[in-house]
Amino acid sequence: MEKKKANINYDDIVIHVDDVSKSFGDLHVLRNVDVKLYNGENLVVLGRSGTGKSVLIKLISGLLTPDKGNVRVLGEVVNDLNDRDLRTLRQRIGFSFQNSALYDSMTVRENLEFPLVRNKRNLSRAEINKEVEEVLDGVGLSQAINQMPSELSGGQRKRIGIARTLILRPDIMLYDEPTAGLDPITCLDINSLINEVQERYNTSSIIITHDLACAKMVGDRMVMLLDGRFERQGSFKEIFDTEDSRVRPFYDYNFIV
Numbered sequence: 422m423e424k425k426k427a428n429i430n431y432d433d434i435v436i437h438v439d440d441v442s443k444s445f446g447d448l449h450v451l452r453n454v455d456v457k458l459y460n461g462e463n464l465v466v467l468g469r470s471g472t473g474k475s476v477l478i479k480l481i482s483g484l485l486t487p488d489k490g491n492v493r494v495l496g497e498v499v500n501d502l503n504d505r506d507l508r509t510l511r512q513r514i515g516f517s518f519q520n521s522a523l524y525d526s527m528t529v530r531e532n533l534e535f536p537l538v539r540n541k542r543n544l545s546r547a548e549i550n551k552e553v554e555e556v557l558d559g560v561g562l563s564q565a566i567n568q569m570p571s572e573l574s575g576g577q578r579k580r581i582g583i584a585r586t587l588i589l590r591p592d593i594m595l596y597d598e599p600t601a602g603l604d605p606i607t608c609l610d611i612n613s614l615i616n617e618v619q620e621r622y623n624t625s626s627i628i629i630t631h632d633l634a635c636a637k638m639v640g641d642r643m644v645m646l647l648d649g650r651f652e653r654q655g656s657f658k659e660i661f662d663t664e665d666s667r668v669r670p671f672y673d674y675n676f677i678v
């Protein structure tokens with residue numbers, strides 16, 4: 422399923438990982454990596470386990486600093502920011518991670534209120550209710566407002582997790598393996614949601630995935646980490662139009678085996 426053309430502003434670079442290298446001792450994870458995320462774009466990052474995709478996300482969110490090069494996010498050089506400015510910047514980034522679980526003892530409403538109350542302290546009760554209802558509607562789960570997470574399916578919990586991130590109206594969304602562990606129909610559902618979020622909230626997103634159907638459905642552009650570099654960039658077709666033995670197995674495993 423090909424993706425609908427998105428409204429991308431190629432004059433506005435939202436994230437620029439600019440000639441970045443990162444090593445841990447003798448392990449050279451990223452070598453002179455250069456990648457840009459444009460305003461309104463969904464960028465898919467592919468790569469084998471252990472190639473440095475999480476390291477890339479940690480560099481973008483300021484949890485790691487590069488050995489060389491700069492990471493620019495929303496006009497700020499992340500590696501130059503002090504703790505307070507980094508916290509402010511992180512509020513503009515939504516993280517949808519596999520382990521960003523919901524609080525089991527709270528209802529869906531309470532789960533969604535939590536980041537709002539913590540980050541926007543001066544909101545009235547009516548404003549909080551409005552935000553919660555709007556964002557739940559946005560992920561198609563208005564009816565779940567008073568349910569406990571344990572009463573929801575894996576796909577629904579994932580949707581609520583994304584809603585909890587969206588409630589702070591981030592400019593950027595970072596999705597780490599959004600379809601991992603979900604059945605194919607729920608995967609389709611989550612992929613559609615990622616595209617709906619892009620359209621409705623005008624977000625720019627990085628999606629890390631091993632699921633090529635997901636990559637194809639949500640990605641406006643793809644990059645593949647190979648031996649510490651983004652050697653392959655482009656459309657799905659451009660990435661996989663190769664006999665490179667480091668690349669072919671991704672395609673073959675997803676679509677042929």
Ligand SMILES: Nc1ncnc2c1ncn2[C@@H]1O[C@H](COP(=O)(O)OP(=O)(O)OP(=O)(O)O)[C@@H](O)[C@H]1O
Pocket residue numbers: 445448450468469470471472473474475476477
């Ligand atoms: N803080 C750290 N200290 C030492 N080594 C690290 C650290 N963080 C990551 N690494 C190493 O860097 C390499 C890349 O790790 P990373 O977690 O980015 O891989 P990944 O591509 O996200 O893998 P996966 O798809 O399995 O999640 C791994 O070999 C990992 O052990």
